[in-house]
Amino acid sequence: MLLTPVATIGRSTLAMLSGIGRIGLFFLATLAAMLRPPFYLREFGHALLTIGYNSLPVVGLTALFTGGALALQIFAGGSRFNAEEVVPSIVAIGMARELGPVLGGLMVAARVASSIAAEIGTMKVTEQIDALVTLSTDPMKYLTVPRVLAATLSVPLLVAVGDSIGIFGGYIVGTGRLGFNPAAYLKNTTDFLEVWDVTSGLIKGAVFGFLVALVGCYFGMNSGRGAQGVGRATKSAVVTASVLILAANYLLTELFFTA
Amino acid sequence: MIELRDVHKAFGANKVLRGVNLTIPKGESMVIIGGSGTGKSVLLKSILGLVHPDQGKILIDGHDAAKAEREAFLARFGMLFQGAALFDSLPVWHNVAFRLLRGKSRLARDEARDIAIEKLRRVGLKPQVADLFPAELSGGMQKRVGLARAIAADPEIIFFDEPTTGLDPIMSGVINDLIREIVVEMGATAMTITHDMSSVRAIADDVAMLHDGVIQWVGRVQDMDNSGDPYLNQFIHGRADGPIEAVR
Numbered sequence: 001m002l003l004t005p006v007a008t009i010g011r012s013t014l015a016m017l018s019g020i021g022r023i024g025l026f027f028l029a030t031l032a033a034m035l036r037p038p039f040y041l042r043e044f045g046h047a048l049l050t051i052g053y054n055s056l057p058v059v060g061l062t063a064l065f066t067g068g069a070l071a072l073q074i075f076a077g078g079s080r081f082n083a084e085e086v087v088p089s090i091v092a093i094g095m096a097r098e099l100g101p102v103l104g105g106l107m108v109a110a111r112v113a114s115s116i117a118a119e120i121g122t123m124k125v126t127e128q129i130d131a132l133v134t135l136s137t138d139p140m141k142y143l144t145v146p147r148v149l150a151a152t153l154s155v156p157l158l159v160a161v162g163d164s165i166g167i168f169g170g171y172i173v174g175t176g177r178l179g180f181n182p183a184a185y186l187k188n189t190t191d192f193l194e195v196w197d198v199t200s201g202l203i204k205g206a207v208f209g210f211l212v213a214l215v216g217c218y219f220g221m222n223s224g225r226g227a228q229g230v231g232r233a234t235k236s237a238v239v240t241a242s243v244l245i246l247a248a249n250y251l252l253t254e255l256f257f258t259a
Numbered sequence: 260m261i262e263l264r265d266v267h268k269a270f271g272a273n274k275v276l277r278g279v280n281l282t283i284p285k286g287e288s289m290v291i292i293g294g295s296g297t298g299k300s301v302l303l304k305s306i307l308g309l310v311h312p313d314q315g316k317i318l319i320d321g322h323d324a325a326k327a328e329r330e331a332f333l334a335r336f337g338m339l340f341q342g343a344a345l346f347d348s349l350p351v352w353h354n355v356a357f358r359l360l361r362g363k364s365r366l367a368r369d370e371a372r373d374i375a376i377e378k379l380r381r382v383g384l385k386p387q388v389a390d391l392f393p394a395e396l397s398g399g400m401q402k403r404v405g406l407a408r409a410i411a412a413d414p415e416i417i418f419f420d421e422p423t424t425g426l427d428p429i430m431s432g433v434i435n436d437l438i439r440e441i442v443v444e445m446g447a448t449a450m451t452i453t454h455d456m457s458s459v460r461a462i463a464d465d466v467a468m469l470h471d472g473v474i475q476w477v478g479r480v481q482d483m484d485n486s487g488d489p490y491l492n493q494f495i496h497g498r499a500d501g502p503i504e505a506v507r
Contacts, residue, residue: 038361123346130309131344135358135408136333 026218030148033140043146051112051147051213052154056161058111059104063162066099067091067169075178087178088185089192091170096197097257100163102249105208108155109241113216116147117237120220121230129221144217148210155209156202163201200256207252208245215241260285261306261416261448266315268301275301276312277472283465285320288442288449290459290480292494293469294503299452300341302469303418306450307336319416330362337414337447339438341421343405345393352389355379355407378407382437399430406434410441417442419451423458435461456495459483468494470503 070091078084120143123129132139167189174180216237223233261283268276275298283289291299304310306317308324317324324332345354355375359366366374376386382403393401402422409417419438423431435458442449442462451462459466460480467477468491476488483495493501 126342127340127344128346130304131338131340131346133309134307134333134336134338136330136362137357 022222023215023218026221027214029140030144030214030217033138033145034149036141038141040142040146043142044150047146047150048154050115051108051150051209052158055108055111055154055158058107059158059162060165062103062107063095063100063166064169066103067095067166067171068173070094070099070166071170071173071178075174084178085188087174087180088170088188091174092167092189092193093197095166095170096163096193096201098201098249098253100166101159101201101204101208102245104159104162104205105155105212105245105249106242108151108158108209109212109245110238112151113212113219113237113241114234116213116216117220117223117234118230120217121223121233124221124223125225125230139221144214144221147217148213151209151213152206153209155212156205159201159205160198163198196256200252203256204249204252207248211244211248212241215244260318260320261450262316262318262321263302263306264316264318266302266305266317267313268298268305268310269313274472276305278315279469279472279474281467281474281477283448283450285448286446288439288451288462288464289467290463290465291450291452291467291469292454292456292459293452293475294454294494297469298472299469300420303420303450303452307333307338307418334358334362334412335415336418337409337412337416338418339402339405339409339420339422341424343393343401345401345404345408347393350390350392351379351384351396351404352376354393354404355389355411357408358412375407375411378411379404381410381441382407383433398425399427399434402426402430402434403437406437406441410445413445414447416448416450417445419449419453419462421453421455422451422462423453423455428457431455431457432461438462454494456497459495470494 071087074087074090075084078086120129123143129139132142171182171185171189174185175182219233219237219240223229263279263281266276266279267274279302281289291302293299301310305312306324308329319327319332319335345351346357349357352372352375353360355378356366356371359371359374360368372389376389379386379388384400384403384407388396388400388404393404396404406422409419422434422438426434438449438451439462449462451458453459463480465477466480466483468475468488470490476486476491478486483491486492489502492498493503
């Protein structure tokens with residue numbers, strides 16, 4: 001009786017470790033499948049469209065409002081020690097280094113990891129994955145590789161667009177609401193923003209895109225039976241992808257800015 | 260010829276196949292019958308390599324299926340899935356031509372489309388259906404498309420998994436007749452799993468009954484009614500009483 005909580009913790013820990021191991025093996029299988037032909041260019045193009053292009057509105061809107069709110073917050077905080085003029089540069093650096101990739105990644109996780117997991121999960125429960133195999137088509141190459149590659153390439157582009165829109169959001173609020181001179185705002189933005197601020201965010205975007213699609217595919221491929229199984233796979237994909245994005249963001253920030 | 264020798268498969272503590280031995284001669288149509296959950300689908304998926312047996316051998320024309328080169332091995336098979344398993348994102352013709360558009364003997368899209376339309380016609384569907392998506396078709400039409408996909412590459416061996424499930428009796432009869440005609444016409448080896456006795460009588464040359472993880476009875480379809488086997492008799496007559504326990 002006394003050991004029950006310990007046993008529960010032990011079971012949960014073992015389940016978590018075996019889950020990490022399975023995702024690790026899936027990651028290696030995906031890398032192996034990426035390197036060997038055939039390559040499905042049509043599926044890759046379709047994935048680029050659905051993952052990248054179709055995520056533009058949600059990423060753009062998120063960035064616009066975040067940039068605006070960031071300008072207001074920095075202005076309010078900066079006015080405590082007469083440093084209001086840092087608004088343009090901090091908005092730009094904050095968007096490029098952190099908020100652009102992280103919020104963009106999280107929005108893509110919500111939109112894309114869920115849809116990939118639901119689509120592949122439904123394919124699994126309706127035997128479409130088995131049908132692919134019987135038609136001499138490797139599901140890893142046909143379903144996983146195009147999605148993972150498309151997300152890895154398109155999320156940095158989404159981040160770049162998100163950064164620009166976020167900075168523009170800060171500009172609108174800065175010039176329209178906080179009384180900044182438009183030319184001075186732009187000059188402050190460009191003077192202090194460095195190339196590495198932007199490229200580090202784009203690298204983060206690529207890592208986040210890879211994680212989102214990998215996790216979506218993993219949970220879809222391992223979906224349980226029926227509507228409940230697909231629902232659980234979808235939920236797990238979104239939660240896992242979001243947590244992995246935040247954890248990877250911390251590790252990458254350590255690597256890029258404290259080394 | 261397909262030979263199964265002492266095939267075992269368990270999922271955890273659940274021993275589904277406990278030593279299946281079965282031979283399906285070349286060009287014959289074998290129907291596997293048995294209650295729900297007796298492992299019929301597992302047996303079929305074991306032959307295709309979708310499920311890996313724990314023990315035993317599966318031989319196709321004397322060659323070990325486990326050691327065969329996958330693409331060449333699977334190219335010999337066509338399969339009609341229980342729910343048709345059509346790819347939702349692809350139009351009907353692309354579903355049918357899926358195998359023709361990839362692999363070593365890949366065809367041009369126009370040529371593959373022409374063959375797909377011809378196969379659709381063979382299963383009683385008009386060319387206009389080719390550009391529809393699976394979600395726009397009725398259950399019976401989806402089965403026909405699944406059948407067209409199974410025969411698209413003229414396979415030597417065709418598997419049918421519960422081909423009449425979810426269809427009305429008339430459509431079931433149509434699908435059964437189509438399967439029989441196509442199997443005879445192509446000279447293919449066929450394996451069907453079903454518990455629909457009208458399918459058994461329409462499709463089978465031979466019948467095998469799977470019960471408790473082993474082949475309980477195997478014989479010609481015309482011998483089925485006079486087998487004297489109590490398990491088979493209970494099953495084919497749908498009796499609640501008998502050696503097979505019915506959960507109420």
